[in-house]
Amino acid sequence: MDRFFKTELKLPYCKGCGHPLVLRALAQSLEELNIDPLKCVIITDIGCVGLADRYFKTHSVHTLHGRSTGVAAGIKMAENVKGDDLKVIVLIGDGGATIGLLHIVEAARMNIDIKVLLHNNFLYGMTGGQHSAFTPEKFITRTTPEGNPFPSLDIISLLSSANAPFLARCFAQDKNLKDILKEAISLKGFSLIEIIEICTGYGARFNKIDLNVLQEILQKEGKKKGIIKKEEREYIFEKKDKEFKEINLSFIKKEYEPLLKRDFSILIAGSAGEGVQFSGEILAKSAILSGFYVTQKNDNPITVSSGFSTSELIFSEKEINYTGIENPDFVIITSTDGYLRIKDKLKKWKTKIIADESIKEIDGEKRNFRKFKNIRSGINISAISFFLKIYPFISFESFLNSIKKYGEELMNVAKISYEDKF
Amino acid sequence: MKTFISGGEAIGFSAIKGGIRFYAGYPITPASGIYAYMIENLPKVGGFAVGASDEISAISYCIGASMRGLKSMTATSAPGFSLMIESIGYALMTETPVLIVLCQRMGPSTGAATSSSQGDLLFSIFSNSGGYSIPVFSPSSIKDAFYTTVHSINVSEILRTPVILLTEKEITMTYETIDKEEIKFPEIHERKYFDGENFKTYYFKELHDVPPFSPVGGKYRIMATGSAHDKEGFLKKDDPEVIEVLKHLNEKIVKNIEKFNIYEYYEGKENLVITYGVTSKSVIDAYKKLKNEVGVLIMKLLYPVPSIFMKETLKKYKKIFVVEENLTGQYADVLKMSGILENKEVIKINKIGDLISPSEIIEVIKKNG
Numbered sequence: 001m002d003r004f005f006k007t008e009l010k011l012p013y014c015k016g017c018g019h020p021l022v023l024r025a026l027a028q029s030l031e032e033l034n035i036d037p038l039k040c041v042i043i044t045d046i047g048c049v050g051l052a053d054r055y056f057k058t059h060s061v062h063t064l065h066g067r068s069t070g071v072a073a074g075i076k077m078a079e080n081v082k083g084d085d086l087k088v089i090v091l092i093g094d095g096g097a098t099i100g101l102l103h104i105v106e107a108a109r110m111n112i113d114i115k116v117l118l119h120n121n122f123l124y125g126m127t128g129g130q131h132s133a134f135t136p137e138k139f140i141t142r143t144t145p146e147g148n149p150f151p152s153l154d155i156i157s158l159l160s161s162a163n164a165p166f167l168a169r170c171f172a173q174d175k176n177l178k179d180i181l182k183e184a185i186s187l188k189g190f191s192l193i194e195i196i197e198i199c200t201g202y203g204a205r206f207n208k209i210d211l212n213v214l215q216e217i218l219q220k221e222g223k224k225k226g227i228i229k230k231e232e233r234e235y236i237f238e239k240k241d242k243e244f245k246e247i248n249l250s251f252i253k254k255e256y257e258p259l260l261k262r263d264f265s266i267l268i269a270g271s272a273g274e275g276v277q278f279s280g281e282i283l284a285k286s287a288i289l290s291g292f293y294v295t296q297k298n299d300n301p302i303t304v305s306s307g308f309s310t311s312e313l314i315f316s317e318k319e320i321n322y323t324g325i326e327n328p329d330f331v332i333i334t335s336t337d338g339y340l341r342i343k344d345k346l347k348k349w350k351t352k353i354i355a356d357e358s359i360k361e362i363d364g365e366k367r368n369f370r371k372f373k374n375i376r377s378g379i380n381i382s383a384i385s386f387f388l389k390i391y392p393f394i395s396f397e398s399f400l401n402s403i404k405k406y407g408e409e410l411m412n413v414a415k416i417s418y419e420d421k422f
Numbered sequence: 423m424k425t426f427i428s429g430g431e432a433i434g435f436s437a438i439k440g441g442i443r444f445y446a447g448y449p450i451t452p453a454s455g456i457y458a459y460m461i462e463n464l465p466k467v468g469g470f471a472v473g474a475s476d477e478i479s480a481i482s483y484c485i486g487a488s489m490r491g492l493k494s495m496t497a498t499s500a501p502g503f504s505l506m507i508e509s510i511g512y513a514l515m516t517e518t519p520v521l522i523v524l525c526q527r528m529g530p531s532t533g534a535a536t537s538s539s540q541g542d543l544l545f546s547i548f549s550n551s552g553g554y555s556i557p558v559f560s561p562s563s564i565k566d567a568f569y570t571t572v573h574s575i576n577v578s579e580i581l582r583t584p585v586i587l588l589t590e591k592e593i594t595m596t597y598e599t600i601d602k603e604e605i606k607f608p609e610i611h612e613r614k615y616f617d618g619e620n621f622k623t624y625y626f627k628e629l630h631d632v633p634p635f636s637p638v639g640g641k642y643r644i645m646a647t648g649s650a651h652d653k654e655g656f657l658k659k660d661d662p663e664v665i666e667v668l669k670h671l672n673e674k675i676v677k678n679i680e681k682f683n684i685y686e687y688y689e690g691k692e693n694l695v696i697t698y699g700v701t702s703k704s705v706i707d708a709y710k711k712l713k714n715e716v717g718v719l720i721m722k723l724l725y726p727v728p729s730i731f732m733k734e735t736l737k738k739y740k741k742i743f744v745v746e747e748n749l750t751g752q753y754a755d756v757l758k759m760s761g762i763l764e765n766k767e768v769i770k771i772n773k774i775g776d777l778i779s780p781s782e783i784i785e786v787i788k789k790n791g
Contacts, residue, residue, distance in 0.1 A: 037643075038639070038640075038641060038643060039639065041638050041639065041644075051657075053645070053647075054645070054656060054657065057643070058643070059638045059639065059643055059644040059645075060644070060645050060646070060655075061486075061489065061516075061638060061644070061646040061647075062645075062646065062647035062648065062649060062657065063482075063512065063648060064508055064509065064512050064648055067478070067482050067508075067509065067512070070478065070479050070482025070483060070486070071482050071483075071485055071486040071489075072486060073479075073482070073483055073486060074444075074446070074482055074483035074484060074485060074486020074487045074488075074489075074490075074494075075486035075487070075489060075490055075638055075639075076486070077444070077470060077472060077483060077486070077487060078444060078470070078486065078487040078490035078491075078492050079490075080470040081443050081444065081468060081469055081470050081487075081492055082490060082491070082492070082639075084639060086638070086639045102475050102476065102479065103475075103478075103479055103482065105475075106474075106475045106479060240465075244466065244467050244468035245466060245467070246467065247435065247438055247463050247466055247467060249425045249427065249435060249605075250425060251423040251424060251425050251602055252423065252424050252425070252426065253423050254423075254424075281426075281597070284426060284597065284599075285426060288424050288426055288599055292599070293424075293598075293599045294426065294597075294598070294599050295596060295597065295598045295599075296426075296596070296597040296598075297592075297595070297596050297597075298595070299536060302535070319601075320598065321563075321703040321704065321706045321707045321780075322703050322704045322706075322707045322777065322779060322780050323592065323596055323598075323703065323777070324704075324776065324777040324779055326779060326781075
C-alpha cells in the first residue's frame with residue numbers, strides 16, 4: 001500500500017466515515033495490480049472525498065465541484081494522440097455526482113476508460129449536510145428536515161441504460177471492495193462503483209443509521225449489491241495506427257481575364273434549400289478565376305431548409321475591407337420568400353433588378369428561372385447565368401468551368417439561361 | 423493564387439498549424455463552422471476532435487487534454503462561454519493552456535445568433551473571479567486571423583494560461599478571398615517542459631515567472647488543483663506562499679503581456695482612431711478616404727492593455743476616436759480605466775445592429791476634427 005498511499009499522513013475524516021476504508025482498498029488494489037504510480041492519476045473534486053488526492057503518490061488533479069469526470073475524460077481522450085495508457089481514477093461524492101451527472105453519463109455512453117468511485121453517503125458533507133439527488137426517500141438532511149420527499153437516483157440503472165460496461169455497488173465496509181476495484185481497474189472501459197457510506201457527521205446525526213439500516217434502504221429502493229454489470233464493449237479511444245499528413249488550403253489560380261474592371265455588389269434573394277448560397281459561391285469562385293477579390297455573406301432562418309435564403313457578394317479588383325453593402329448594384333430575386341425578405345429595403349435602394357417572373361410586385365428583367373426547380377440548385381444557377389448575360393463582367397466559360405463538377409444537367413441549365421432560351 | 427475561405431475555417435486551419443491537437447466543441451452559431459472544421463481536419467494530422475454534451479464538458483475535456491500536454495482549443499459564443507467561465511477560472515488557477523475562441527453575436531442571453539457584434543469584450547476581460555484577467559486577442563480580419571490565432575496559441579502555451587481569441591460572426595461566417603502571399607504565421611512556440619530535479623507543479627522564482635510544465639502521466643508527479651495552493655500544489659490557505667502564488671497568477675500575465683503585443687499602426691497628424699476586430703476594416707476604408715489625415719491604431723491584443731506601448735504611441739495625438747460595434751463603447755472604457763489616455767479627449771464611435779460603415783466613421787471624425 002505504501003507505494004500508493006502516504007500512510008504516514010493522518011486522514012482528515014470524521015470517526016466512522018467510510019472514506020478511509022475506500023481509499024485504502026483503492027491503494028491496495030493498485031498495488032496488487034502492480035501499477036506504476038506515475039502511470040496513474042487520481043482525479044477528485046470538491047467535497048470531503050475530494051481531500052483525498054494529497055494522500056496518494058500518483059499524479060493528482062483536484063478539480064471544480066462535479067467536474068472531475070469531465071477533466072478525467074479529457075485526460076483519457078488525449079491518448080488518441082499520445083498513444084500511452086494511464087489508469088485514470090475519479091473519486092467523487094454524491095454531491096459532485098449530482099452537479100456533474102452529465103459528465104458521468106457521457107463518459108459511460110462513450111465508454112471512456114476511467115474508473116469512477118462514487119462515494120455515496122446520501123448528502124453534501126463538506127457544506128453542511130444538504131440533500132443530493134442520491135438521498136434516499138424519507139432520509140433527513142439539513143435541507144430535508146421532514147424527510148426527503150423524493151426518491152433517490154439509481155445511478156447504476158441510469159448508467160446501465162447508457163451502456164456502461166462495468167457497474168458495481170457495495171458498502172465501504174464490504175470485504176470484497178478491493179476485489180471489485182481490481183476488476184474495474186483491470187477492465188478496459190468505463191467503470192463505476194457506487195460505494196454506499198454513512199456520513200457520521202450529518203447522516204448519523206439526523207437519522208438512526210447503521211449497516212443494517214443501509215441494507216434496508218437499499219432493499220426498499222430495489223438496489224442490489226455486488227458487480228451488477230460486466231461486459232465487453234468496443235474501445236475507441238486509442239491512437240490510430242495510420243499515416244498523418246499536413247493540411248493545406250486550396251487555392252484558385254487566375255485563369256481568365258476579367259471582361260469588366262469595376263467594383264460592384266450583388267444580393268441574391270431566394271428560398272432556402274434552392275441553392276442560393278451555393279450559386280453565390282460558384283459565382284464567387286468564377287470571379288476569383290478571373291482575378292477578382294470577392295466577399296460572400298449568407299443569411300437564412302434557423303431552420304435551414306425553409307423560408308428565405310440570401311447571399312450578398314462584393315466583387316472588386318482590389319482587396320475588400322468593409323464588407324457591408326449599403327446599396328447593392330444588382331438584386332437577383334428567385335422566389336417570393338426572397339422578395340418578402342428584402343422588399344422593405346428594395347424601396348430605398350437604387351438597384352438593377354433581375355427576378356423570377358412569378359414575382360408580380362416588382363419591375364425588372366424577368367425570366368422563368370423557377371422552371372428549373374426540379375434540378376438541384378437549378379433556379380439560382382439559371383438566374384446567375386442570365387445575370388452574366390446582362391452583366392458580363394467575367395467570361396461565361398469561367399462560370400461553366402466552376403459548375404462542371406456538379407454535372408451535365410446543371411451545365412445545361414446555365415447554357416439555356418445564358419443564351420436566354422427559357 | 424487566392425483562397426476563398428471563411429473566418430471560422432481560417433481560425434481552424436491556423437489553429438492546427440499552430441499545433442492544436444485536441445478540440446472539444448458544442449454547436450453554437452457563429453462558432454459551429456470552427457467545430458465542423460476541426461472534426462473534419464484534426465484527425466488528418468493525428469489530432470483528436472470530439473463533440474461534447476455541453477460547453478462545460480467541452481472545456482473540461484480541453485483542460486484534461488492540455489494537462490496531458492496537448493495544445494487544446496474550443497470555440498463558442500456568449501451563451502456557451504457563460505457555461506465555460508467556471509472552468510476558465512480553473513484553467514487559470516491550474517496554469518493550464520487552452521485557447522477559447524469567443525465568436526460574438528448580438529445582445530445578452532441567446533441574443534441574435536446570426537447578427538454580428540463586439541459586445542463581449544468586457545465580458546471576456548472580466549470573466550474570472552478574484553480580479554484576475556487572462557489575455558484577450560482579436561483578429562482584425564480573416565486575413566489577420568491566420569497570424570493572430572497562432573499568436574494566441576503561442577501566448578497561451580508560453581504563459582501557461584487560458585487565452586481568449588475574441589472574434590465576431592462577421593469574421594467567422596463571411597467568406598473572403600485571401601492572396602496566398604498574404605497568409606502569414608508567427609513562429610510556433612511550445613510550452614516550456616521541466617527537466618531536472620526537485621519538481622514542483624507550480625514552481626516559480628520571480629512572481630512573473632512561468633512554471634515549467636510537466637504532463638499528467640509524465641515522469642514527475644503532478645499535483646494540480648483549482649483551490650488555493652502552494653508551489654507544490656498542496657491545497658492551503660494560511661501560508662505566505664499561497665499568497666505568493668495568487669500574486670504570481672496575476673503578475674505572470676500583466677508583467678509579460680507587453681512583449682506579446684500585436685497591432686497595426688498607421689501614423690497620422692493630430693488625431694488617432696483606435697479600433698479592433700471586424701470594425702478595423704471599416705476604419706481602414708475611412709482612413710484611405712480621409713487621405714491619411716488621422717492616425718489609425720488597430721489593436722489585436724485587447725487585454726491586458728499594453729500600457730507602455732499605448733502611452734508612447736498616443737503621446738503625439740490630441741483626440742482619440744474609439745470605433746467598435748457595441749452599445750456603450752466598451753474598449754474606450756477599458757482604455758480610460760487603464761489610465762493610458764491621460765487628459766486626451768475621447769470620442770466614442772459605436773452602435774449595434776449593423777457594421778459601422780466607413781462613411782459613418784468619416785462623418786464623426788469630420789465633425790470633431
